[in-house]
Amino acid sequence: MQIPYYIDLLGVFVFAISGALAAYGKQMYNDMFGVAFTAFITAIGGGTIRDITLGVHPIAWVDDGNYLIVIFAAVLFTVSFRKRLIRFRRTLFLFDTIGIGLYTILGVQKSLAYDVNPLAAVILGMFTAVFGGVIRDTLINEIPLIFRKEIYATACLAGAVIFVVLNHFGVDSDISSISGIAVIITIRIIAVKYRIALPKVDH
Amino acid sequence: MQIPYYIDLLGVFVFAISGALAAYGKQMYNDMFGVAFTAFITAIGGGTIRDITLGVHPIAWVDDGNYLIVIFAAVLFTVSFRKRLIRFRRTLFLFDTIGIGLYTILGVQKSLAYDVNPLAAVILGMFTAVFGGVIRDTLINEIPLIFRKEIYATACLAGAVIFVVLNHFGVDSDISSISGIAVIITIRIIAVKYRIALPKVDH
C-alpha cells in the first residue's frame, strides 16, 4: 500500500497542530515564532531524522513546498481556533493516534525500500512517528512525551513488527499495512482508556 | 554576491566567541573543554545542520581545517581577554547581528543552488544563522535564545524572504544580498533598541 500524497499532507497538518498547541502551554514559547517553529519541528522532525539516517535526499519538505504551506496553514488554523480546538481534544487525540499509525508504517516501508535490515526498519518506522515530538520536547526542556505517557512508542514498535513479519511471509502489502496501522491505533486507544503503562523495571 | 572566504571565517570567529562567553555564565561548563566545545557547536552547528539536511558533502569544517583553527583562536582569544570583551558587549552585539545577517543570506544562496523550494531555502537560511545557538542552549539545558529574545530568528526569516523575492524577480544578486542582510540587521537593532518582541498569541 502506497500511502497517498494527500494523506501524507494531512498527517503533517495534524502533527503541526499538536506541535503548535504544545507551544501554547509554555509562557516562553507563545509568540508567533515559537508556535510556528515548534509546529514545524514536530511535523517534519521524525521523517527528516529517518531520511538523514538512511542517506535519502532530497528530503520531502526540502523538495516540495506544499509541506511547508500545510504547516503554515496549520499554525494559522491553531492560532485562530485555539479555544475550539481545546474542546475537541478527543478529536485531536484520535488524529494523533491515526497519525502515528500511518507514519510508523510509512517509515518502515520507506526503510525497507532502501534495503535496511528489518530490525532497523522497525526502529526507523517508530522514529518517523515519534522523533518530531522528541525534538520538540527536548527543545522546550521537557521530559520527552515518549518517556512519560501511557504506552506510545511501544505501540508503534508493535505495529511495525507486525508489518515486517506479515511482509516477510509474503502477505499482501495492503493487508500488512492496514494490520500494522490497526495494531498501533488499537494498542494506543486501549492504553489511554485504561491508563496502561509498561511496568517499571526498577524493583 | 559570493560571500568572500575570509568573511565566512570572520563569522565563525565571532560566533565562536559568543559561544565561549555563553559557557562562562554557567558554573558547570567553564573548564577549557566546556568552553571550547560550546564555542565549536555554536560556530558550526547551523551550517552543519543545513548541509546535512541538503545532503551536501563534504561539510566545510570537515574539509577545511582553517575553520577549526579559527575556532581554536577564538577560544584562546576569549579566555585571554574575557574581562575586556565584556566591556565591549555592544561591539559583540553588533558582530553577532552582522553575523546572523551574513549567515542567513549565505544559507539561502547555498540552498537555492541545490534546487530546494524557496520556502525551504528561507527556513534553511534562518537555520544556518540560529541553529548553532539552539544546539548550544539545548546542551546547556537553557531555553533556546531564539524563543526568549526580542525578535531574532524572525529578523532572519524577513531578510531571507526579501532576498528570495528580489532574486525571483531577477534583481542583481549583489543588490538582493545586501538588501536581505540590511533588513536583518535593521530589524534586529530596532527590536533590541526599543525592546520589541512579537506579540504573544495566548490570550
Added chain:
Amino acid sequence: MQIPYYIDLLGVFVFAISGALAAYGKQMYNDMFGVAFTAFITAIGGGTIRDITLGVHPIAWVDDGNYLIVIFAAVLFTVSFRKRLIRFRRTLFLFDTIGIGLYTILGVQKSLAYDVNPLAAVILGMFTAVFGGVIRDTLINEIPLIFRKEIYATACLAGAVIFVVLNHFGVDSDISSISGIAVIITIRIIAVKYRIALPKVDH
C-alpha cells in the same frame, strides 16, 4: 590496525549497558521502553553522528542487524543482573574506559579514510566516543556528563592527537592505534583515581 568486528560489537554491548543503567537512575525512564531507548541512543549515537557528518552510508546499525541484537541482549542482561552489575561498578568503569579508547581511534581512522582534515578527524574521533552519551543526557534533561566529569572527552582528544601525529610520521598503524588507545585509558584512569579535572577558566 583494523579493529575486529567482534570487538566493535563488544563496545556496543558495553555502551548499551551503561545507557540502560543511566535510565534506571531516573524515575521517569525506568520502564522497558525508556531503558531500551536510552541504551540504543547511548550505544549508536556517536557513530551515527560521525557517519552522518561524513556523509557515509549505510550506517552500521542500519545495514547490519547484529548491532541491534547486541543492544537488545545488553538491555535484557542489564534488567536481569542489575543488582550484581552495580557491585561490579569498577568493572563497568574499566569497560567504559576501554570503550571510549577503542571508539575514539576507530572514529579517527574512519574519518581519515574519508579524507577529512586531521583536526576534524580528531574531533570526529572524540564525537564517536562521547556523543551517544551527550544525546542520552540531553534527552533525560541532565547536564551532559562530558561537561561534569573528571577529564573525559579531553582524554579522547589527547589520544586522537597522538594517533594522528604518529600516523602522520608514518609510524606503523598498529603501534599508532595502540598508543592512542593507551593514552586515553591512562589519562582517564589517572583522572578518576586522583579526581583530576581541568582547571576552571572563570576567575
